[in-house]
Amino acid sequence: MERENFGSKLGVVLAAAGSAVGLGNIWRFPVETGQNGGAAFIIVYLICIVLLGIPIMMSEFFIGRSTHLNAAGAYRKLAPGTKWNWVGRLGVLTGFIILSYYSVVAGWTAQYTVLSVANYFDGKSATDYIQIFNDCSANPWLSISAMLGFMLLTHFVVVRGVKSGIEKFSKVMMPALFIIIIILVICSVSLPGASKGVEYLLKPDFSKIDGSVILSAMGQAFFSLSLGLGCLCTYASYFDKDTNLGKTAFKVSIIDSFVAIMAGFIIFPAVFNIGYQLEGSDVGPSLIFITLPNVFQQSFTSLPILSYLFAVMFYFLLVVAALTSTISMHEVVTAYVSEEFNMIRRKAAWIVTLTCSFVGLFCALSFGPLSNVKIFGFSLFDFFDYVSSNIFLPVGGLLISIFIGWYLDKKYVKEEITNGGTIRVPYFKAFILILRYVAPIAIGLILLNQLGLFAFMK
Numbered sequence: 001m002e003r004e005n006f007g008s009k010l011g012v013v014l015a016a017a018g019s020a021v022g023l024g025n026i027w028r029f030p031v032e033t034g035q036n037g038g039a040a041f042i043i044v045y046l047i048c049i050v051l052l053g054i055p056i057m058m059s060e061f062f063i064g065r066s067t068h069l070n071a072a073g074a075y076r077k078l079a080p081g082t083k084w085n086w087v088g089r090l091g092v093l094t095g096f097i098i099l100s101y102y103s104v105v106a107g108w109t110a111q112y113t114v115l116s117v118a119n120y121f122d123g124k125s126a127t128d129y130i131q132i133f134n135d136c137s138a139n140p141w142l143s144i145s146a147m148l149g150f151m152l153l154t155h156f157v158v159v160r161g162v163k164s165g166i167e168k169f170s171k172v173m174m175p176a177l178f179i180i181i182i183i184l185v186i187c188s189v190s191l192p193g194a195s196k197g198v199e200y201l202l203k204p205d206f207s208k209i210d211g212s213v214i215l216s217a218m219g220q221a222f223f224s225l226s227l228g229l230g231c232l233c234t235y236a237s238y239f240d241k242d243t244n245l246g247k248t249a250f251k252v253s254i255i256d257s258f259v260a261i262m263a264g265f266i267i268f269p270a271v272f273n274i275g276y277q278l279e280g281s282d283v284g285p286s287l288i289f290i291t292l293p294n295v296f297q298q299s300f301t302s303l304p305i306l307s308y309l310f311a312v313m314f315y316f317l318l319v320v321a322a323l324t325s326t327i328s329m330h331e332v333v334t335a336y337v338s339e340e341f342n343m344i345r346r347k348a349a350w351i352v353t354l355t356c357s358f359v360g361l362f363c364a365l366s367f368g369p370l371s372n373v374k375i376f377g378f379s380l381f382d383f384f385d386y387v388s389s390n391i392f393l394p395v396g397g398l399l400i401s402i403f404i405g406w407y408l409d410k411k412y413v414k415e416e417i418t419n420g421g422t423i424r425v426p427y428f429k430a431f432i433l434i435l436r437y438v439a440p441i442a443i444g445l446i447l448l449n450q451l452g453l454f455a456f457m458k
């Protein structure tokens, strides 16, 4: 079967950044930051990005580009006759799970875009927003149709293929997203009382750091960079021979962290502006759906048109960010189904869309009719989120680092990372050192600690 490649270097960076930048940055990151103590959490998070994120991203790029195959096929080619291809399969499964619950939240962002365009938030009070969110999330018809709509949008970009679907879409949407972010940051930090929010993001309180904060920061780093499930490995399988893997990983990580922190600068100053406390129900998954619409309304009481524009831009931003990410997860599973089962792309994509929507149904219903169904005390949605990002992604990252740090021949790895010796990679030794020791030990300890098997931190 003829395999496509991305058409340009810019396309490569924007597509990978499109995968990385998503609800993880704008929805999950502020919530995690708020729940884990602000600036101190951000510092641990950034350490995880540099120490674990960039090397593991390079590893995924390496695996994909050196094989030009889907996640499971790639491991099979690099380690024939071994069980390593199960790492790829675990990744595909994780991608499938994340896509199903992620589309539910993405569906809410689409509902909120429609509501804000229709100026529905105008004149509402704080309690109304709770009701509005309940209507959007607990009403099975609304949340299911929004989730299905989002899945179909994703589907139609993916079936168009790598170059004219994924790359083209990212090239238009990512610059639009940057512009919206900058406008929103400027608006938000110029609000009265914003300095408290800025301080919250910049003044660390290290007494807040404990084992679970570190696990959350690591989980967030993996989630946000799209690591651990072969997503960037699949994208890298469409890279050209002359793409600089190290530089690309570096650029994507910078863009991703920048957007996450900017999202903090949009959300926290605005939240502090209307005097919300960052405890209790003001921060939680509903932060951007209950707290923020109120913040938007109250921020510009003298100029309501600004409230309107702020809300419309913000929710549109979320939709775009979410869509470039759902596309990347869909692509992981689609590439896998199509190549491993020898199927044309369109058929594979339909299979993925339909099965994922089916699982997504249950996640959507876990906020309404199925809210009493609990697994280990978690709702279905929270269970999927917790297991996939705090367990499967780090385990995926751990196995990837062992695979490259210990299993593969370093000469071969170096050959690929330096594009056959044509580019200098002075940090190659450090890269291998991290994959051999730092990453496996750090991820291993944090995971064991969290599972309670080896408690070195409370």
Ligand code: TRP
Pocket: 019, 020, 021, 022, 023, 024, 025, 098, 222, 223, 224, 225, 226, 227, 228, 229, 231, 325, 326, 328, 329, 393
């Ligand atoms: N990184 C995306 C976000 O921040 C979500 C995502 C896309 C993802 N592809 C992934 C997460 C692969 C983990 C693995 O929203």
